[in-house]
Amino acid sequence: MVEKSPQELIQIDFTPPPRNWMNPAVDFEARRGTWSYPTGVKSLEYLGMPNPREWSPTDADWKLPENWQQIIHDGFKDLLKKYRTLKVFMDICVRCGACADKCHFFIGSGDPKNMPVLRAELLRSVYRQDFTTAGKILGSLAGGRELTEEVLKEWYYYFFQCTECRRCSVFCPYGIDTAEITMMARELMNLVGLNINWILEPVANCKRTGNHLGIQPHTYKDNVEFLVDELADVTGIKLDPPINRKGGGDPLRHPVGRLLRRPRDLHLCRVPHAL
Numbered sequence: 641m642v643e644k645s646p647q648e649l650i651q652i653d654f655t656p657p658p659r660n661w662m663n664p665a666v667d668f669e670a671r672r673g674t675w676s677y678p679t680g681v682k683s684l685e686y687l688g689m690p691n692p693r694e695w696s697p698t699d700a701d702w703k704l705p706e707n708w709q710q711i712i713h714d715g716f717k718d719l720l721k722k723y724r725t726l727k728v729f730m731d732i733c734v735r736c737g738a739c740a741d742k743c744h745f746f747i748g749s750g751d752p753k754n755m756p757v758l759r760a761e762l763l764r765s766v767y768r769q770d771f772t773t774a775g776k777i778l779g780s781l782a783g784g785r786e787l788t789e790e791v792l793k794e795w796y797y798y799f800f801q802c803t804e805c806r807r808c809s810v811f812c813p814y815g816i817d818t819a820e821i822t823m824m825a826r827e828l829m830n831l832v833g834l835n836i837n838w839i840l841e842p843v844a845n846c847k848r849t850g851n852h853l854g855i856q857p858h859t860y861k862d863n864v865e866f867l868v869d870e871l872a873d874v875t876g877i878k879l880d881p882p883i884n885r886k887g888g889g890d891p892l893r894h895p896v897g898r899l900l901r902r903p904r905d906l907h908l909c910r911v912p913h914a915l
C-alpha cells in the first residue's frame with residue numbers, strides 16, 4: 641500500500657465560489673458536521689435566556705420572535721453605544737487581507753467566509769445598511785445588506801465557527817479584534833434565542849451544580865470512592881480522602897471534570913500518603 645502524506649490526504653480547495661459573497665444562503669443539510677447544535681430548551685430556561693424552543697439549523701423555520709429584526713437592530717444600537725471599539729472596528733477595516741490566511745477555520749475549510757475579514761463583513765454589511773448614511777442611501781452599492789433571515793442564518797453558521805482565539809488580530813495593522821466582533825454578533829443572536837449547546841449547557845450546569853459537567857456532589861463522592869477502591873486493588877494502599885471532613889485537609893484540589901477525565905490524577909494522593 642502506498643502511504644500518503646498529510647498534504648495528499650487533506651485536499652482543501654481554496655478556489656473562491658463563483659457566487660457573490662453577499663449571497664448568504666447556507667445549506668445546513670449539506671454541511672452537517674460543520675455547524676454547532678443549538679442550546680436545549682432546558683438550559684435556556686434555566687438561565688433565563690430569550691426565546692427557548694426546540695429547533696434545528698436544518699429547519700426552514702427557526703421559530704424566531706415576530707419582531708426579531710427590531711430586537712437585533714435595537715441590540716446593535718445599544719452595543720454601538722456601549723462599546724466604542726465596535727464602532728471603530730466596523731468603520732476602519734481597509735480590507736488589506738493581512739488577516740485573511742491567519743484563521744485556522746479558513747486554512748482548514750477553504751471557505752472564504754471563514755477569513756476574519758469576511759467573517760466580520762457579515763456583520764459590518766448590516767451595520768453599514770442600518771447605521772451609516774452611505775449604506776442607508778446606497779444600500780449594497782455602499783457594501784450594505786439588509787438583515788434577512790438568510791443573513792441571520794449565515795451569522796449563526798460562521799460566527800459560531802470562530803473560536804475567538806484572536807490570532808487574526810495580531811496581524812491586523814489596525815488592531816481590529818475579530819474575536820470581539822464575533823462576541824458582538826453572538827450577543828445579538830442571543831437576543832433572539834440563537835445559541836449553541838456546547839457553550840450554554842456548561843454555563844447552566846455551572847449555575848446549577850457549581851461545575852460545568854453538572855455533576856452532583858454525591859456523584860463526585862461516589863466516583864472518588866470507586867477510584868480509591870481501584871487504587872487499593874492495584875497498589876494495596878487504601879486511601880481515605882477527606883471529603884467534607886472538618887480538619888481533614890485538602891491535599892488534592894482540582895476541578896471535578898479533571899478528576900473524571902484524568903482519574904489517574906488520584907494517584908497523586910499517594911504522595912502525601914507516602915510522606
Ligand code: SF4
Pocket residue numbers: 732733734735736737738739740756757811812813814815816
Ligand atoms: S488585517 Fe485588519 S484591516 Fe486588514 S482586512 Fe483584516 S481586519 Fe481589515
Ligand code: SF4
Pocket residue numbers: 742743744745755756759801802803804805806807808809818819822
Ligand atoms: S479570532 Fe476567530 S476569526 Fe480570528 S483567527 Fe481566531 S478563530 Fe479565526
